[in-house]
Amino acid sequence: MSRPFERGAQSAVQKIVVLNPKGGSGKTTIATNLASYYAVHRQHPTLMDFDAQGSSMRWVQTRAAGLPPVHGIPVYERLPNVTRSFQLRLPPQCRCVIVDTPAALDNHGLQDITRGADAIVVPVLPSDIDIHAAARCIADLLRVAKIRRSENRIGVVANRVQRRRRTYQALIRSLERLSIPMVASLRDSHNYLRASECGLGIHELDETRARVDIDQWVPLTRWLEAHAAQPMRTAAQA
DSSP states (O other): OOOSOOOOTTOOOEEEEEOOSSTTSSHHHHHHHHHHHHHHTTOOOEEEEOOTTOHHHHHHHHSOTTSOOOEEEETTOOOTTOOHHHHTOOOTTOOEEEEEOOSOOOHHHHHHHHTTOSEEEEEEOSSHHHHHHHHHHHHHHHHTSOOOGGGTOEEEEEEEEOTTSHHHHHHHHHHHHHTOOEEEEEEOOHHHHHHHHTTOOGGGSOHHHHHHHHHHTHHHHHHHHTTOOOTTOOTTTO
16 A cells, blocks of 8 residues: 655645544545535645545545535556556645545555554444444554554544434443543434535535534544644655
8 A cells, every 4th residue: 555645844734544444434424524624724635535435536526616625536546657656646735635544454554544644533333333343443553553542643533423322322431441532423414415415515514504513523623623734744754
């Protein structure tokens, strides 16, 4: 697996990895909505899609021309007559890279895709199976990818939540045992489907319709702001 991107010596590009090896956890929903959020805030985000299903790239292609730009890179594609480094280059104005990861990663792939990440977002559904899968994912991030708990770079997003369910409380207890923060809790809302069908994110919908969902993103975006890239990081350190 190629390194997701290279950063110049003076650049300040934040790298956010959305990761959970279990399919159906909502990685693409989180990744595309993050891209939308940073586009609205004029960060000229790049959305890198490592998943061969290409769902993030279809979302990018669906966006109307007049919307804030999101640059998409289908990393899963091997383009003829184009070097890998050229394919993965970032636009000069890009200030944020969101990485939508594949459903399965070996140890080497996990190390490679998380290298240089400023933040790693782990979406998880509040079900027994998904909680167990997320716990394994976090354990691999700590053991294999060598992410230290003290760095606070791993944050869990509870996705499609119904707070009164027993499994939601089980998720909270599981994260407490792992000493990993749950940085946001997103409800099960049709607004995400409506937005996705139009190549939009939740922050681009009519506020009167999506206010509850938009508000639920505030803890996540604040957590990510606290993990913004440092301007003097070099490509060797990334």
